[in-house]
Amino acid sequence: MKKILILGGSGFIGNCLYRELYPYFNLFGTYCSASRFSKQKNFFYYNVEDDNILTVVKKIKPQLIISCLRGPFEAQVACHKHLVDYIQNFDCRLMFISSTNVFDAFEHYPSYEFDKTLSESPYGRFKIKIENSLLSLAPSKYVIARLPMVFGTNAPRTKEIEAQVASGTPIEVFPNTIVNVTSDRKLSQQVHYIINQKLTGIFHLGSSDLITHFDFIKRIVSRRKLKGAVFKQIFTTNQMRYLVALPKENKLPPHLHVSYESILEDLYLP
Numbered sequence: 469m470k471k472i473l474i475l476g477g478s479g480f481i482g483n484c485l486y487r488e489l490y491p492y493f494n495l496f497g498t499y500c501s502a503s504r505f506s507k508q509k510n511f512f513y514y515n516v517e518d519d520n521i522l523t524v525v526k527k528i529k530p531q532l533i534i535s536c537l538r539g540p541f542e543a544q545v546a547c548h549k550h551l552v553d554y555i556q557n558f559d560c561r562l563m564f565i566s567s568t569n570v571f572d573a574f575e576h577y578p579s580y581e582f583d584k585t586l587s588e589s590p591y592g593r594f595k596i597k598i599e600n601s602l603l604s605l606a607p608s609k610y611v612i613a614r615l616p617m618v619f620g621t622n623a624p625r626t627k628e629i630e631a632q633v634a635s636g637t638p639i640e641v642f643p644n645t646i647v648n649v650t651s652d653r654k655l656s657q658q659v660h661y662i663i664n665q666k667l668t669g670i671f672h673l674g675s676s677d678l679i680t681h682f683d684f685i686k687r688i689v690s691r692r693k694l695k696g697a698v699f700k701q702i703f704t705t706n707q708m709r710y711l712v713a714l715p716k717e718n719k720l721p722p723h724l725h726v727s728y729e730s731i732l733e734d735l736y737l738p
């Protein structure tokens with residue numbers, strides 16, 4: 469059975485991928501501060517600042533590494549450089565969970581898979597650095613999955629909105645920013661399909677329809693039946709601004725397309 473190692477398997481996205489793939493693959497994960505994972509025999513402690521990732525990789529010898537890490541940016545860049553060197557010489561592929569923020573300097577239109585990346589944020593620039601090191605690999609060796617904001621019933625973003633409403637803390641919203649979105653459930657299905665079909669290259673995995681950030685957050689508040697939300701509207705520019713990556717070249721089949729309405733449906737109260 470194919471061995472898959474999920475870096476950041478204890479995190480929100482890493483763990484939802486872990487749960488999706490577990491029945492079908494020989495799965496391993498890393499954790500850092502979430503010590504409850506130390507009890508799981510296929511989880512390894514890994515700290516991107518102190519440890520060499522190749523120690524874990526050489527122990528497991530996975531055919532696929534999925535990178536869902538957070539942590540200090542420069543340490544993550546160095547970690548992915550080690551991974552790219554390893555992948556060049558071994559029977560292994562690398563899937564990097566990237567972000568729409570690699571395009572956050574382009575405000576006037578959505579971006580597509582092969583558009584030039586450019587970011588004004590430290591987060592986007594660090595994602596670009598890692599993407600560029602993957603791009604030095606043969607195309608059959610990597611997947612770059614660019615995600616918008618990820619929601620879901622138990623997503624940290626959803627929980628944060630609930631906590632803010634409960635405590636009366638204003639929720640920061642961007643009425644001028646047009647976004648697309650996804651959910652943990654939809655993302656897991658898409659990643660599973662990419663792995664099964666052995667697809668490689670760059671994928672934009674957000675909803676195909678667009679909405680302003682403010683409207684989407686208002687819809688979540690209403691869907692979760694939260695009462696008394698206070699919004700703090702932030703205008704970064706006078707014009708509408710896109711933070712959107714859409715698929716053009718590497719489209720998944722229709723049953724894996726996502727709409728923001730379907731993401732909201734996933735947010736019904738249990």
Ligand SMILES: NC(=O)c1ccc[n+]([C@@H]2O[C@H](COP(=O)([O-])OP(=O)(O)OC[C@H]3O[C@@H](n4cnc5c(N)ncnc54)[C@H](OP(=O)(O)O)[C@@H]3O)[C@@H](O)[C@H]2O)c1
Binds near residue numbers: 479499517540565
């Ligand atoms: N969530 C979103 O909306 C979203 C959108 C676009 C892209 N992304 C990208 O998706 C990836 C995963 O995001 P997430 O939301 O799942 O984050 P998360 O829930 O915070 O999970 C991060 C993972 O990284 C691990 N980690 C944190 N610090 C570390 C360190 N110093 N050394 C080693 N491991 C460390 C965490 O381990 P412990 O928990 O055990 O400490 C956890 O497994 C990130 O690269 C993020 O940029 C996320």
